[in-house]
Amino acid sequence: MSSALAAASDAFVHRKRRGSELLLLALALAIGISAYAIIGLARDNEVPADLIWYGGGLTVLAVVAHLTVRFRAPYADPVLLPVVVALNGLGLAMIHRIDLSLEAADSQFGPFAPSQLMWSALGVTLFVLVLLLLQDHRVLQAYTYTLGLAGLGLLLLPLIPGVGVEINGSRVWANIAGLSIQPGEIAKVCLVVAFSGYLVVNRDALALAGRRVLGVDLPRGRDLGPILVAWAASMAVLVFQRDLGSSLLFFGIFVVLLYVATERPGWLVLGTLLFSSGAYLGYLFFSHVRLRVEGWLDPFGDPDLFDQIVEAQFGLAWGGLLGRGLGEGSPTRVPYAWSDFIATSLGEELGLAGLMAIVLLYGLIVERGLRVALLCRDSFGKLLSVGLAVSFALQVFVVVGGVTGLIPLTGLTTPFLSAGGSSMVANWAIIALLLRISHLARRPDPEVWTPGADEDTQVVKLR
């Protein structure tokens, strides 16, 4: 008995931490609401009258999300939800600020803030639904192929004539019942689930080593099927939808999951080679890819053509270390400041200090996702949470790297910040999935009682 108890006393049990979550949530709300108030102060010299509605709406959303977590996933990670609420609030305030400028300039666009608040509410509704309906993430494993097909279908939906709409050279929008949505964002969630479900079952075969080149075990030729299919699909997205960002995102998630599932760095080497050769071919044969690369290498060579990139760089430079202050920059000089370029709008008004804080917040989301994967006890949950975390990491890298000129510019949304409904809803669902897995991973085990040495050898009366 004593040995069993000694083992139990060393047991590591996660605390629920809902109180810490609430405290962080209060801070997160303070960020969103004070940003809104500061914008009003800076532009009209008064606290905006609709602050009550805006702040109240945001608070209600946060409290509903918090209560759902408290009662349906009490052991879930305490940091994820507040970070997301802070990003969402900051994004809303920034979009509202851009709306004010657009209104002043009599622009044909906008206002975006009311619909963004509505989409946030829809996102939180989906978040609550996922936590209420999905008690165990392993249920999803049963739908591996269904979700895989659904994901591929959604991804290719914009290619169907009549449904797909081409906006700004990219065919990533679908028009359904008067609403234009970006099915790629929802496909992202489906495909991460499908990839993880597939790799959990097939990883043993894919882990077999083939030829050894330069100290790296390359996979066997006959196991290349899946990666080639994923590559072909991502190239199809690149060529037909002209969307470099989604193409990189999907292929990247697949390759990283393949690496995590098999523990073979060979897949990373192979994936990088495949994607770079594909992208190079795209550069040679497709003018839209070449344009993006030219805008990346030398935007000032043709400032009229690449004025979006040029203005964004000027904006960041003008913002400097501490920024112009909320409401005092001119982010609307950059076309699409409210969606693709929201990161540079924030960089202009909050400066390097603010933008770094935002990038760190994304880093925290990714870190918490990977932590969930480490804690999770079943392989499917591990892969799923890695996939979801990596989807955040890749997406933020691609879009923030693109607008700041680190890599060629590609159109992707900045999760929770950009104006855009599909992305908002899909990302809230991703956070709900991560919280569900995290709750199951951190919850203490049912106790296993092991009999001690003195108990299973009872002395029977011997004669």
Next chain:
Amino acid sequence: MSEFTLTLIKLGFLALLWIFVLSAVSVIRSDMFGARVDLPQRAAKPAKPAKPAKAKPAPKKKRGIPSRLVVTEGPNAGQSVDLGRETITLGRGTDVTIRLDDDYVSTRHARFVTNGDDWFVEDMGSTNGTYLGHTRVTRAVAVSAGTTVRLGKTVVELRK
């Protein structure tokens, strides 16, 4: 509003942003150590809710619902686990509820799941199979208290 106030507000907002980041990091830091539950706490914890727990679910539970899963034969004979609503997994791996040191058992061999009323046993694709008597389990099969389930050399049983 004067330039000076606006600058103060700007710096204040940046400070708020970083205070949030740092407090999130500090929550993560304190989370790393969890709660190292020590003996008295752990012993006291089940003891306290035990009384209301016994009083409350007892009328809810129908008779004949098993409350314990016991290993009766094999290398791990004597181990047992209380049944709640959680799924119980059995196998040789590290991510299972009861870890069996039985060479004939797969890493993740079988699991017991409940719908709140009955318990079911499912094989999780094991090499040597899970048996109820002489029939191999191929789908979720309901098990009642007293039924013995065999995995490799191990026999487990649900008890009231």
